[in-house]
Amino acid sequence: MSPFPLPEATDYQSYLKPRVATLLRSVGLDKEYVRAQGDYLLYRTDEGVEHRVLDLVGGFGSTILGHNHPELVDLLSRALMDRTPVMAQGSIRTQAGYLAKTLCNLMEERTGTEWIVTLTNSGAEAIEAAVKHAMYRKSIQIDDILEQQQNTLLEILTRPDWKEHIPDAVLRLYLKCTRSELDERFSQQKLLQSYADALQQILSKDLHLVD
16 A cells, blocks of 8 residues: 555555556546547536546557447357356357457468467557467478478488588487477577587588589
8 A cells, every 4th residue: 555645545546556646637638538539538526417428548548449439349248148258168168269260361362371369458469479479480491491400410420421420429419409309408599509519519510512
């Protein structure tokens, strides 16, 4: 709680976000909105009169269609009346699949590339999904580089005229770090560095990788 007493403190001010409430009060935004329609929010004055305020924030995009859009209200009302299940995580969610299909089709029309959709319901989830996607792409790139490095080493090791010039340490490194033997002791980054070091040793022997 705030160390400074708030005049006429509400539950929100006293028990939830004292500092935010103070800031809202300082700029005249300490209002409790009672209704919303379209681009407007409404609060009641001390006299009980509803006062309309233009909403230029729009829930940071979450109410991009406006507050209580009639079509959305109708759909949600019918869903509640039909007792439509929500938060059924371990299930096939047909409507979510339909939304994803629609979004994928729109993206494919514009980019010529197939897509998979990740649905999120907050900015934090969207950022988490973006970070995971970036890590996934990085993993694919590392795998591609590892495969190229491994193929190069395999080519070297199968050439009799080169094999006798390769240090034993490099041979042991290759046998230890093949993809089939990769385990928790070797991360992809460490394995990539190991291959790079091995190639450096080979190249330092003035060997040529082409005839």
